[in-house]
Amino acid sequence: MVGxxxxxxxxxxxxxxxxxxxxxxLAFAVPLLLLLLLGxxxxxxxxxxxVAVVDQDRSPWSRQYIDAFVxxxxxxxxxxxxxxxxxxxxxxxxxxxVVLVIPPDFARRxxxxxxxxxxxxxxxxxxxxxxxxxxxxxxxxxLYNEQLLRAYLSKRGGEHAAPLQMDRSVWYNPTLETKNxxxxxxxxxxxxxxxxxxxxxLIVRERExxxxxNLYSSPAGRWDILAGKALPYVGVSFxxxxxxxxxxxxVFRVRFIGSVGVVSAGALLFSICTIGxxxxxxxxxxxxxxxxxxxxxxxxxxxxxxxxxxxxxASDPVSQLVSRLIxxxxxxDVVRGNFLKGGGVAGYxxxxxxxxxxxxxxxxxxxxxxxxxxx
Amino acid sequence: MASRLVxxxxxxxxxxxxxxxxxxxxxWAFTGAVYTGGHGISSELHEYPLVxxxxxxxxASRELVSRFRAPYFKIVEYAASDAxxxxxxxxxxxxxxxxxxxxxxxxxxxxxxRFQVIxxxxxxxxxxxxxxxxxxxxxxxxVELLERPRRDRAATVPQVDAxxxxxxxxxxxxxxxxxxxxxxxxxxxxxxxVATAAMVRExxxxxxxxxxxxxxxxxxxxxAKVIPVITLVPLAALASVFGIVHAAFGTPIxxxxxxxxxxxxxxxxxxxxxxxxxxxxxxxxxQAMMLLLLILYPMLLLSGAFTPPExxxxxxxxxxxxxxxxxxVDFGYQVLFKGNGLAYVWRDVAGILVLGVALFGxxxxxxSRLVG
Numbered sequence: 001m002v003g004x005x006x007x008x009x010x011x012x013x014x015x016x017x018x019x020x021x022x023x024x025x026l027a028f029a030v031p032l033l034l035l036l037l038l039g040x041x042x043x044x045x046x047x048x049x050x051v052a053v054v055d056q057d058r059s060p061w062s063r064q065y066i067d068a069f070v071x072x073x074x075x076x077x078x079x080x081x082x083x084x085x086x087x088x089x090x091x092x093x094x095x096x097x098v099v100l101v102i103p104p105d106f107a108r109r110x111x112x113x114x115x116x117x118x119x120x121x122x123x124x125x126x127x128x129x130x131x132x133x134x135x136x137x138x139x140x141x142x143l144y145n146e147q148l149l150r151a152y153l154s155k156r157g158g159e160h161a162a163p164l165q166m167d168r169s170v171w172y173n174p175t176l177e178t179k180n181x182x183x184x185x186x187x188x189x190x191x192x193x194x195x196x197x198x199x200x201x202l203i204v205r206e207r208e209x210x211x212x213x214n215l216y217s218s219p220a221g222r223w224d225i226l227a228g229k230a231l232p233y234v235g236v237s238f239x240x241x242x243x244x245x246x247x248x249x250x251v252f253r254v255r256f257i258g259s260v261g262v263v264s265a266g267a268l269l270f271s272i273c274t275i276g277x278x279x280x281x282x283x284x285x286x287x288x289x290x291x292x293x294x295x296x297x298x299x300x301x302x303x304x305x306x307x308x309x310x311x312x313x314a315s316d317p318v319s320q321l322v323s324r325l326i327x328x329x330x331x332x333d334v335v336r337g338n339f340l341k342g343g344g345v346a347g348y349x350x351x352x353x354x355x356x357x358x359x360x361x362x363x364x365x366x367x368x369x370x371x372x373x374x375x
Numbered sequence: 376m377a378s379r380l381v382x383x384x385x386x387x388x389x390x391x392x393x394x395x396x397x398x399x400x401x402x403w404a405f406t407g408a409v410y411t412g413g414h415g416i417s418s419e420l421h422e423y424p425l426v427x428x429x430x431x432x433x434x435a436s437r438e439l440v441s442r443f444r445a446p447y448f449k450i451v452e453y454a455a456s457d458a459x460x461x462x463x464x465x466x467x468x469x470x471x472x473x474x475x476x477x478x479x480x481x482x483x484x485x486x487x488x489r490f491q492v493i494x495x496x497x498x499x500x501x502x503x504x505x506x507x508x509x510x511x512x513x514x515x516x517x518v519e520l521l522e523r524p525r526r527d528r529a530a531t532v533p534q535v536d537a538x539x540x541x542x543x544x545x546x547x548x549x550x551x552x553x554x555x556x557x558x559x560x561x562x563x564x565x566x567x568x569v570a571t572a573a574m575v576r577e578x579x580x581x582x583x584x585x586x587x588x589x590x591x592x593x594x595x596x597x598x599a600k601v602i603p604v605i606t607l608v609p610l611a612a613l614a615s616v617f618g619i620v621h622a623a624f625g626t627p628i629x630x631x632x633x634x635x636x637x638x639x640x641x642x643x644x645x646x647x648x649x650x651x652x653x654x655x656x657x658x659x660x661x662q663a664m665m666l667l668l669l670i671l672y673p674m675l676l677l678s679g680a681f682t683p684p685e686x687x688x689x690x691x692x693x694x695x696x697x698x699x700x701x702x703x704v705d706f707g708y709q710v711l712f713k714g715n716g717l718a719y720v721w722r723d724v725a726g727i728l729v730l731g732v733a734l735f736g737x738x739x740x741x742x743s744r745l746v747g
Contacts, residue, residue: 009613020656020658020659020661022657022662023659023661023662026662026665026666026669027665030665030666030668030669031585033669034668034669034672034673036440037673038672038673038676038677040688041677041687041688041690041691042676042677042681042682044501045499045682045686046420046500046682046683046686047686048685049683049685050684050685056677065535070546076685088542091542091721092713092715092719093715094709094719097683109533110533110535111533112533113531113532113533114531114533115531115533115534115535115536116533116534116535116536116585117535117536117537117538118535118536118537118538119537119538119540120537120538120539120540121539121540121541121542122539122541122542122543123541123542124539124541124542124543124545124547125542125543125544125552125708125712125713126552126680126683127544127547127548127549127551127552128549128552128681129537130541130544130547131421131504131547132500133506134539134541135503135504135505135508136504136507136511137537137539138507138508138511138537139503139506139507139510139511141511141535142507142510142511142512142513142514142536144535145514145518145534146514146534147660148532148533148534148535149514149517149518149521149532149533149534152532152533162514162516162517163483163486163487163488163518163521164439164483164488164489164491164511164513164514164516165488165490165513165517165518166488166489166490166491166492166494166509166510166513166519167489167490167491168492168493168494168506168509169491169493169494170494170495170496170502171464171493171494171495171496172495172497173495173496173497173499173502174496175496176496176502176503177499178497178499178500179646180496180497180499180716181497181498181499192416193404193668193672194668197664197668198661201660201661201664202604214493234391285396285399286396287394287396288579288660289394289397289576290394290396290397290400292568292660292664293397293398293400293568294400295562296568297400297403297408297564299414300402301408302411302415305411305415305416306414306415310416310681312416312498313418314414314415314416314549315422316414319399319414319415319416322411322415322495322592325608328386333467336497337467338498341465351586358556366492
């Protein structure tokens with residue numbers, strides 16, 4: 001029976017795995033520890049940006065303007081300086097990320113119903129952070145201008161409200177908590193890192209220790225070897241998924257409005273894919289070290305960049321194509337969608353189908369490259 | 376002593392140079408990986424995809440819509456109905472929607488117009504920033520609408536205009552940052568991986584017993600393991616900074632190359648020592664790999680490249696003092712990108728040096744005890 005041979009190999013792999021309890025323990029503990037550490041500590045919220053002020057006006061008006069920055073949670077005032085070159089030095093040494101320069105005519109212009117100009121310098125060496133700083137400057141500025149406008153209108157009598165107002169509502173993550181974004185991303189991250197690294201050692205280890213010859217001379221075919229080796233590790237990574245999923249819901253209390261079945265199906269298919277990628281690399285390499293590094297740099301790192309874990313994938317056609325070619329992208333859609341947007345089982349069928357097709361393709365490649373080596 | 380060290384080092388070098396797959400992987404790490412990594416991510420806050428549902432279709436609503444433009448917004452669709460708009464948001468094709476009500480035109484005339492904004496909150500920071508841009512657009516247009524009928528008179532509304540200038544990267548080009556980060560991260564990963572593997576291999580093959588009965592002292596053995604990494608990785612990093620980050624991405628390199636090279640040597644020493652420490656406490660490559668991931672990923676993700684140190688909790692701020700990666704990332708951007716000299720980065724350099732020596736010392740001691 002074909003199934004018997006697969007099961008025999010799977011049983012042997014399982015036994016081998018159980019004999020190294022440290023390794024097996026780490027395979028569960030490390031993902032969980034990573035989730036706890038990063039889930040609590042990795043906040044993508046940028047708050048308390050260091051701001052230095054050069055106040056050349058030193059009037060109640062300028063102080064009020066500075067206060068608008070200080071009282072928002074976005075900024076933290078680190079210094080009130082006298083000259084602009086001094087402020088530049090603070091940006092250069094990284095002690096301030098934003099510098100505000102308030103000109104001497106600030107109060108005179110505002111009290112005379114004119115426009116005042118404030119100089120804002122932002123450190124652009126970390127571009128995302130620079131853009132966030134720019135956005136915050138705009139947010140605080142818009143709020144301050146609205147106050148000015150309201151005071152002006154009430155002095156003029158009649159109208160009190162701003163002439164054009166927006167009503168903002170936030171969907172999917174109404175409280176704007178980063179954990180609702182980070183924790184589901186961590187689920188994908190863990191399943192893209194660990195399974196392929198675990199399986200990348202499987203074939204090459206036998207080659208290094210010479211036991212692969214036993215496999216070659218056994219009646220087990222290529223498919224038996226691949227399936228038998230993959231099976232226990234798919235189990236390990238699915239257990240990893242269950243652990244992390246449970247921790248997301250009950251430790252981090254992340255909002256989840258989708259279907260557990262869809263996410264689980266996605267996790268299973270994704271694990272099969274990534275275990276397969278590890279097996280392909282394992283079949284192609286000669287040393288465990290090479291297998292590990294190739295998996296790390298060739299499979300894990302690109303998945304990190306092109307699945308949009310933390311930053312969106314670039315919009316150029318090549319990056320978009322790469323992102324469509326890796327399974328992590330499809331699984332990411334499933335996870336993020338089910339955690340935050342819901343939207344029914346049917347909506348995710350194309351993603352699950354893509355993962356299934358991917359799995360078939362990966363194991364076909366593994367089947368082909370394994371033959372070369374045996375031949 | 377010197378001859379023992381030389382002999383062992385020569386063995387490590389020839390072992391590394393004979394391992395063609397590893398050399399190819401190293402080559403990829405500092406070329407292809409840097410190139411794709413630098414290109415792959417985009418800024419979250421650029422060309423935010425916007426869908427418009429304009430029920431007013433008057434000159435005022437058209438003017439409002441025209442204010443949503445590059446670089447912050449990109450209109451992906453003019454929706455015809457609520458359902459279409461919701462569909463685009465659900466599918467993630469649009470991240471923000473504006474809905475302009477039918478009475479908008481009339482209300483603008485009365486100086487009391489409102490419109491609705493829906494933001495996808497999934498990426499909370501982007502959602503906040505997009506909200507800020509829209510608030511500015513609304514406030515500016517509102518003031519203009521007030522001033523417009525009285526343009527002949529001098530009276531204007533008191534407002535503050537912010538003139539923004541961005542230092543070091545005027546257009547906030549993401550590849551300048553991402554390419555450099557990729558090089559720094561490759562230095563981190565490769566130094567640790569190669570050193571760990573060089574030691575674990577001896578244990579797995581059992582050749583560590585040969586080394587133990589040889590006259591080689593643990594410190595000499597570890598030095599021999601570290602020297603090839605220190606020799607190759609900093610040179611590869613330098614080549615990558617100039618050959619790819621500068622040549623292909625056009626990132627300006629403003630600082631001292633020698634300072635970067637010198638500190639990278641010290642940093643590679645520190646990370647390789649950390650790799651050796653991992654190898655000493657584990658039994659096989661599988662275990663070493665798991666421990667490596669547990670240490671490596673938090674250090675990479677909390678290095679300060681994604682979140683500024685001042686925004687993280689107190690625990691992380693203190694922990695990052697103990698992470699060579701945080702020091703190195705700060706050092707790398709300050710020197711190469713801002714053109715700062717030793718006077719600005721000496722703290723980082725001292726941190727890397729102290730951590731490196733400590734890690735080396737600890738792993739040698741652990742190993743000696745294992746032997747003794």
